[in-house]
Amino acid sequence: MTPVFNPSSPQAAPIFTLFVFVLLSCIVILALVAGLVVYACFRYRRRSGEGDPPQRFGSQKLEIAWTVAPFLLLVAIFIFTARAMSNSDPTPADASSPDIVIVGHQWWWEAQYPKGGFRTANEIHLPAGRDMGVLIKTNDVIHDFWVPQLARKVDAIPGYPNYLLLHPDRPGVYLGACSEFCGEEHAWMRFRVLVTSQSEFETWERQQVQIASAPSELLSNEGARLFQEKACMKCHTISGTEAKGEVGPDLTHFLSRHKFAGELLDNTPENVARWLKNPQQIKPGCHMPNMQLTDDQVKSLTAYLDGLQ
Amino acid sequence: MSDIPIPADSLPVAAEIEAENKRSLLSWVASVDHKQIAVMYLLTSLFFFGLGGIEALLMRLQLAWPGMAILSPDGYNQIFTMHGTTMIFLVVVPSLLGLATYLTPLMIGANEMAFPRLNAFSYWLVLFGGLLLYFSFFGGAAPNAGWFSYAPLSEKPYSFQAGLDYWAVSLLAIGVGTVATGLNLIVTIITLRAPGLSLKRVGLFVWMVLVNSFLIILALPALNASLLMLLVDRQLSTHFFTQQGGGSPLLWQHYFWSFGHPEVYIMVLPGFGIISETIPVFSRQPIFGYGFVAASTVAIGLLSLGVWAHHMFAVGMGHRWDMTFGAASMLIAIPTGVKIFNWTATMYGGAIRFTTSMWFAIAFLITFTMGGLSGVMFAAVPIDWQTTDTYFVVAHMHYVLFGGTLFSVFSGLYYWFPKMSGKILSEKLGRWHFWLTFIGFNMTFLIQHVLGLAGMPRRIFTYPALPGWGIMNLISTIGAFVLGISVVVFLWNLYVSFQRGELAGDNPWNAWTLEWATSSPPPLQNFKAVPPVRSRRPLWDLAHPEDPDWKR
Structure with missing residues (x-):
């Protein structure tokens, strides 16, 4: 359920280990402080009729103890931190030509x-x-x-x-x-x-x-024509066609994706049609305008996009 | 020296108090009395606490379940920006400044702030800054780039509505007012202390206010300057924070956090001060290790100026810088831990009176420790790499600011309300207030740690229905509504107790510092004569001539 606790790479694993170590240290300290506070609450609550207790002003020994002990723990945490840093975030071998x-x-x-x-x-x-x-x-x-x-x-x-x-x-x-x-x-x-x-x-x-698969039937053919005519091509690329826009996602293999619109929608024909009809209603503020398409146009564009394997 | 008398004329006669308490309506605008201004600060922060709280409830409603549509995406972004900005600049800081303005002169035996008119000017800047910020709702749109307003999102091309301009101008007004208050408090503490009240003898609240005020005058100008740069970027098309034209969006982050991290301590140090007053009085013991508590405050103040980039571990500054700022941040845990241990030790050997004020102080010890410990986790850089900008941070920072500062403010309000109003807040309602707050708070925020580890980013208006996310968010939302109810109980307590609460008398808690040596509420002139100060607890010395502190 919690992905931080379920690392799946040699980079995420040392972070998880460090997390467990620091978390356990923190839980021990919290238990100590809470225990001391709760104990004091029971042991030193004022009994009725009790006057002011003898006054105590401090203890240098204790002050030194609770300055030094946390410092030592922090040194340990820092050493583990430094090690985890280099293990979890190594420099890529060849940064100039990324994969x-x-x-x-x-x-x-x-x-x-x-x-x-x-x-x-x-x-x-x-x-x-x-x-x-x-x-x-x-x-x-x-x-x-x-x-x-x-x-x-x-x-x-x-x-x-x-x-x-x-x-x-x-x-x-x-x-x-x-x-x-x-x-x-x-x-x-x-x-x-x-x-x-x-x-x-x-x-x-x-x-x-590979370049995009060519439309194979009447409806998707009409969709391909609309894609070029309705300014879709200004923002989207479909390789092998005139569409070379780089503002929005490349749609060459649109059907191979499971979701679209930043994981908002499952990639089903119904959702694609809804999206084409008015993206602003589904994802308000997104940079794809409402293209004022008719229902027929939406149908043919959906058919076209759903052929792009 | 067992015969030190209470100076006869230090206690104003009833008729005099009566006359002074009849404040005309005009006095609420014209007053330069530090007490009246402080009360206005407190009422102002209470008002904005209501607004910020309603915003929080709206956010929690929207997040109660995946796919809720109570707020539009942009509406949510406006609300969370306003919530953060309000709570920080219009609730936490003004409530602390209000307590500082009220108590500092009283605790040092002075009759006024060093610059009374400047004090009034500061307050009015804060109030009108706040009103201007909220006017943005009517002036087009509220700001929507978060309380941190990262460039370039906050720049004109990405936020073309006027909200961010309102944000910058109103925070500039509040910022200038706050700097003036910081200066005013420093001069007051340095120059107006009563005879005998050396800096080694002032109450720890005053110590913390002093360190805090230095932080204010060092940190706030950085914010004011960057707000001006942002405004000029937006209005005159300069390029301080935009990549085009040679600016840098990272510059904003460095400027902002070089203010923003000291600001965290500005928001918590006076709270430490409050706790350092209430725990000793209700434990019937002097503070354990006065010198260490005061010195650790100075250490925190100094360190806090050198840790800002721990907010920026994800930007890729390189391991060397990440490690430096991580180590510096870890160091802050040491003086903070010293404080926690000293407060706890103060309770040992005491005779603890469980008033509502003390309950909040005890809860503070636990919840603030939790916030502090999760803070140490972020200083371990790779943990920050995973958890920053998730709900883990939201949980952490509410444990510090709500479980820390706000709990301490509540402790302080139950403690000093009798001084301010002459009436004691109802303990029965107070207990309801405390337990509802404590339960509601932990219910809201504890589970948010888990949400963060489950991968939920901050500042999202909705989220996919991943396993467990819905139910955890629902629990958090229910907790938020419990908190909402607790605030209503608190407001009712304030109202009822002010109307017909038990009379407080000068010193209802048998406390030891000078503010309790005058009447409740204090007259316009705080002191006609100040009791002799020969130790940190002048009123203890008066009450125990056989065993005064200065003889130890």
Whole structure:
């Protein structure tokens, strides 16, 4: 239930260990303080008729004891901290040629795979058991890339790209979220990391490199025409067509995603149609305007998008 | 020296008090009396506490279950921005400044602040700053970039409505007022102490106010300057905090937190001061280790100026800086721990009277320790890398500011309300208030630690229906409503007790510091003559001529 307690990478694991160590130390101290306070409350409560007790003003020995003891504990915590830092956040071997470039946008994540030359959105695929160097950037305000089971969180700051090493242990789906307040739809800037075996990952890569499948029937053909005509192409890319916009997510393989709109919606034809009809009603403030499409236009565009495997 | 008399004319006659208590309506605008201004501070913070509380309840309603639609996304962002800004600048700080303004002159045997008119000016800046901030609701939209207003989100291209301009201007007004109060308190404490009352003898509350005031004049100007830069960015298209044109969004974070972290201690040191007064009086013991409590305050004050970047571990400053600021932040735990142990030790060997004030002080010891310990966890940098900007932080910081500062303010209000009003707050209602607050508080915030570890980020208006998230948020929301009820009980207690509470007399708690040597409420001129001060507890010495502190 708590991903911080369920690390799935050599980077997240030392943070978990450190967390447990510090948490236990804190619980011991809390129990000590609470115990002392509660004991005093029972032992030294005023009995009726009791006057002022003998006055005590302090004890140098005790003061030294409770200055030095916490200091020693903090030194221990600091040493563990320093070790966990270098284990959990190693410098990527080759920071100049990242495997993935992640770009935060209000309110979705773009994942560029420079080596394969393709882009995807909100769903980041990784192979298990391999180092992946990630460059984290932003296109507008400050965002923060956080997948608790895989790594520390890292801000995406204008003008200050950050590097992160990802190395998932095992296949699985790992949820992530933007963790720096970034405006109206900050809540729906979620994403997922899909970790597969090396061979499955390579299959996926090969599929992503291909250009979009051509529309095969009348309805989706009409949708493809509308996509170019209705200014969709100004913001979205569909490789193999005229659409080369880079404002919104790349839709070349739209159907291969499980969710869209920053994990707000499941990728079903009904949801796609609702979204196309009026995105502002579903995700108020998002940068996709209401295109004033008729129901028929929505139907053909949905058919087109649902053919983009 | 067993024959020290209480100077006969130190106690004003009843008729005199009567005449002075008939304050005209005009006096609420024109007064420069530190006590009346302080009461206005307290009433102002009470008013904004109501508003900030309603905002909190709206947020908790919206978050009670996944997919609620009580607030729009932007509405939620406005409400959480206003909640944070209100609670920090218009509730916590003014309530502490109110207590400081009321008590500092009384506790040092002075009749006024050093600069009474400046004192009034400061108050009015805070009030009108607050009103201006709330006028933003009618002036288009409230600010919506969080109380920290990170650039470039707070810049014109991303926040084009006027809310952030209101935010910057009103905080500038409040900031200037607060700096003036800080100066005023420093000069008052340095120059107006009664004969014999050296800095080694003043009450610990005064000590904490002094250190706090230095922090105010060192930290607040950083905020004021950056607010001005933000305003100029927004209005005149300069580029202090935008990447285009050579500015830097990180610059804002450094400026803001170089104010913002000392601000955390500005919000908690006077609370430490209150606890250092109430625990000894209700334990019938002098504070354990006066010198250590005072010195640890100075240590906290100094360290607090060098830890701001621990708010920025996620920005990628590099391990060396992260480690430096992490170590500095850990060090603060030491003087803070010293205080906790000294307060606890004060209770040992005492005869504890369980008044509502003492209950809040005892609860403070536990809840503030929890907030302090989770603070140490954040100083262990990789833990911060995981938990920063999640509900773990929300829980931590409410344990410090609510379980710490606000509990101490309640302790102080139950303790000093008799001095301010002449009436004792109802202990029966007080007990209800305390237990509802304590239970509601822990119910609201304890579970938020778990939510943070479950991966719930802060400042989101809704969340997906992941396992456990709904029920944990619902528990938190129910706790918030228990807290809401506790506030109603408190307000009712204030009203009823003020109307027909038990008369307090000069010194209802048998306390030992100078504010209890004048009538309740004190006359316009606090003291006609101040009792002789030969130790830290002049009234103990008067009451126990056979065993005065100065003979020890």
